[in-house]
Amino acid sequence: MIRRFTGWHMTGILIAFFAVVIAVNLLMATVAIRSFGGTVVDNSYVESQKFNHYLAQARAQDRLGWKDDVALDAARHVTLTLTDSAGAPIREARITAIAQHPLDRAPDIAISFHETAPGHYVGDRALPAGRWQLRADINHGAQHLLREVF
Numbered sequence: 331m332i333r334r335f336t337g338w339h340m341t342g343i344l345i346a347f348f349a350v351v352i353a354v355n356l357l358m359a360t361v362a363i364r365s366f367g368g369t370v371v372d373n374s375y376v377e378s379q380k381f382n383h384y385l386a387q388a389r390a391q392d393r394l395g396w397k398d399d400v401a402l403d404a405a406r407h408v409t410l411t412l413t414d415s416a417g418a419p420i421r422e423a424r425i426t427a428i429a430q431h432p433l434d435r436a437p438d439i440a441i442s443f444h445e446t447a448p449g450h451y452v453g454d455r456a457l458p459a460g461r462w463q464l465r466a467d468i469n470h471g472a473q474h475l476l477r478e479v480f
Contacts, residue, residue: 397413431461
C-alpha cells in the first residue's frame with residue numbers, strides 16, 4: 331500500500347532542509363570567527379601611505395645584493411645565514427628581529443642573534459609552533475638593512 335504525500339510530509343521536508351542549512355551556516359560562522367585573530371592593520375589608508383617607503387627599502391636591499399637563508403633548527407630557534415653579492419659570508423653583523431604572528435593571534439617576540447660561524451647567526455629564543463613573519467634589523471658597519479625575512 332502506497333502512502334499519500336500530504337502537507338505534513340512537505341512541512342517536514344522543508345523544516346529538515348532549513349535546519350541543515352542553518353546548522354551549516356552556524357558551523358561556518360563559528361569556524362570563521364575562531365580562525366581570524368583580529369585586525370591586520372589598524373588603518374589601511376595610513377598603511378598604504380607607507381608603500382613607497384617599503385619600496386625604497388626593498389630597492390636599497392637589492393642594491394646591497396645580500397642574500398639570506400632563514401630556517402628553524404630542531405629546537406625552533408631561528409637561524410640566519412647572510413652572504414654578500416659575491417657569496418662571501420657577512421661577518422660580525424649586529425642582528426635583531428621581531429617575530430610577528432600574521433594575524434596578531436600571538437604577541438610579538440623580540441629576538442637577538444649571535445654569530446656561531448662566519449655569516450651564520452642563531453636567535454636567542456625559540457619560536458612557538460605556528461606561522462611567523464620575521465622582520466630583521468641588520469647592521470654591518472655603515473650598512474643598515476631592515477628586512478622582511480619570512
